Amino acid sequence: MNNILCMKWGDKYDDSYVEKLKEQCEANCSVPFKFWCFTDKPVKDWHIPIPTTLDEFYDEGRGFFWAYRKCYMFNHGQTPGDNRHFPDNSKFLFLDLDVIIHQDLKYFFDLPNDKPWIVRGWWNDIHMVKQNYAKYKSTPLNSSTILWKKGQMVPVWDHVKSNKELIFFTYPSLDNYFAHHWYDPWKEDEGFLQGFPQGDIYSWYKGNIFPDDMEKKKIREDHKICLFNNSAETSDVEELKSLWNI
């Protein structure tokens, strides 16, 4: 069973973003799938309530590890035999709400699943990534799109659960945490996570592949997905909406 997951909490995005993502998936996936949304306001049968067990460790003033709620996906219904939502052979494709899907998502479900997949931001200069590693900056990973098979990400959940105070204190972002514990920028093929290949996913605000294809705010329809996150721009929501309408 193929599952496409998204997550919505807070007020930055309204329900129309979830509906728009669902629409995009239905228009761009040639294999059967179920669409689910982890949400703090569950009302539909494809909504899954976001747990709150980690909330007490989040310091809103510091804002570290702010996307921690994504970790709940790596635990919910992931135990073999727990088939309430997901059968044991399930695959999961998580997508952030602020993406544009250009091509058939079947591609992702056909990828080998020996290891989970995550966005390797190929627009990052790997020298900067390594140089800033100990400064908790310039992470090479981006959790806007993650692909895994059932149970595969449970070690990540277990690690977060066991070290929650330390992780919430130390890592500015989930992506940075991933880069420090589940990926190795010096041996990119050896990490627990593997990066989607070049040419799959690019960033609207940052470009595509360093240093040769770094033009920003350029649509690349030969790629599968365009990401909008991590921008420092305040107009990103309006910009995304205008692009959805093209």
Place this chain on the structure above:
Amino acid sequence: MEYLKFTPELANNWKNALSMGSKTHLLKRVLDSMNQSQLESKLWIIQELIKLEIEPKRVAILAGWYAQYIVPLLYDNFESLQFAENFEIDQDVKRISYAFNKRLKDDKKYVITIKNVMFDRIHGSWQHPHNQLYKLDVDTIINCACEHMYPMWKFRELNKPVLRNPIYVLQSSDDDQYSDHINCVNSEEELIDQAGIKDVMYSGAKFLSNKSTRFMVIGR
């Protein structure tokens, strides 16, 4: 101790390390690690250890970066010193740190290990170089980068099963202008509290040339 002994051997090692660093994207990082404040902080450690008549034998350095100041300062000032191990998370540090400290690495007196010391235990002891029956315990833990990491009580708790009541030499800073300074303190008392130091042998503050205040605590 108010200076570092710039011996011909050290000069040769440093020339090679800086030459190596200058060929990479790491040059700025290497130069940052060698500024006036860095040396002031490390000399302060040596001065206070001497005053306290502490004679470290086996030292674990946490997040020691290239360790080009602290390691030679320790060896030059303490005949007692047998071994120093630097635990770092930055894999690029290893090659250059070994170049800076080549003479000590070659003598098997200095090792750098890639490890996140807040998540994974350090080695609490080393094999005796001449007698396989003996293990030598770490007696001194030096962390000059407390502002970069979670409070040190966590390290102590994590390593309780492998450490036998070592002396801690801890430094932190009030300089919160850098995003990687995730745990600045405003006083030596705060550092003592964070690390759960019960027996305070020394605590103090020093205003450094970079206009920040550095705090140091020595104790168990």
